[in-house]
Amino acid sequence: MDNNENQDIAIEVTDLWIGYKNIQAYSIKKSLLRLKKAHVEEFQAVRGVSYTVKRGEILGIIGKNGSGKSTMLKALAGIFCADKGTIDLKGHSVSLLSIGVGFQKEITGRENILLSGMLLGFSEEEIRAKMDEIIEFAELGKFIDMPVKTYSSGMHSKLAFSITAVLQTEIMLIDEVLSVGDAKFKKKSYKKMKELISSRDRTVVIVSHNEQTLLELCDRVMWMHDGEIKKIGDPKEVLDEYGEFMK
Numbered sequence: 001m002d003n004n005e006n007q008d009i010a011i012e013v014t015d016l017w018i019g020y021k022n023i024q025a026y027s028i029k030k031s032l033l034r035l036k037k038a039h040v041e042e043f044q045a046v047r048g049v050s051y052t053v054k055r056g057e058i059l060g061i062i063g064k065n066g067s068g069k070s071t072m073l074k075a076l077a078g079i080f081c082a083d084k085g086t087i088d089l090k091g092h093s094v095s096l097l098s099i100g101v102g103f104q105k106e107i108t109g110r111e112n113i114l115l116s117g118m119l120l121g122f123s124e125e126e127i128r129a130k131m132d133e134i135i136e137f138a139e140l141g142k143f144i145d146m147p148v149k150t151y152s153s154g155m156h157s158k159l160a161f162s163i164t165a166v167l168q169t170e171i172m173l174i175d176e177v178l179s180v181g182d183a184k185f186k187k188k189s190y191k192k193m194k195e196l197i198s199s200r201d202r203t204v205v206i207v208s209h210n211e212q213t214l215l216e217l218c219d220r221v222m223w224m225h226d227g228e229i230k231k232i233g234d235p236k237e238v239l240d241e242y243g244e245f246m247k
Helices: 001-007 030-035 069-076 109-119 125-136 142-143 153-164 184-195 210-218 235-246
Strands: 007-021 040-054 058-062 082-089 096-097 171-173 203-209 218-225 228-233
Touching: 007 058, 007 069, 007 203, 040 069, 040 082, 040 203, 040 228, 058 069, 058 210, 058 235, 069 096, 069 171, 069 203, 096 210, 096 228, 109 125, 109 142, 109 153, 142 235, 153 184, 171 184, 184 210, 218 235, 228 235
Parallel strands: 058 203, 058 218, 096 171, 171 203
Antiparallel strands: 007 040, 007 082, 218 228
């Protein structure tokens, strides 16, 4: 790969392996009586995966439940560590838009905006400058000053989406968020997402079961199956083959 091609790469994943350890359930009493150690089984969620994403590209990931899609996304976000292999984000800032990730439930929505923004690498001054815009987009009203533990899943997704949409990073990772929330907000968030990812400077990876969303938004689609890449390429071609496989 020459220098010009290398500069165009935003994400480079090489021979990535990620496994989970499953410990079979034993009560402490039974374990002591049997003098046995709990049996540990390892499940390989991602198995030797390699691919690149160009700067400004929109990559969709599809696959049945348990195929390794969300594990892959969380590895890109730095939440999961690789057992083997490497992920190189080429120094780009990254944000993960996923329900249930990143909020402290005991503090308010407003305080979580500040905390989330700082975790994304923004200064307090930069976040406060965008605070009103985030709150207005989220449409949470008085709940913005209530603990996040009082939020419904829809409210949670509105706040998560608003933070990521307004505090824009160079790489956006999106996990099924567009399918959550009321119809009005879903329409608004979809419009905002299309606007955000139309920027050729922003690289986006979307995990979704919605084939129409991937077809409309993505430059390429990657089909994952049992932790491996089954096919990657033109969205229509990959989705047609995936649809046939899933019949």
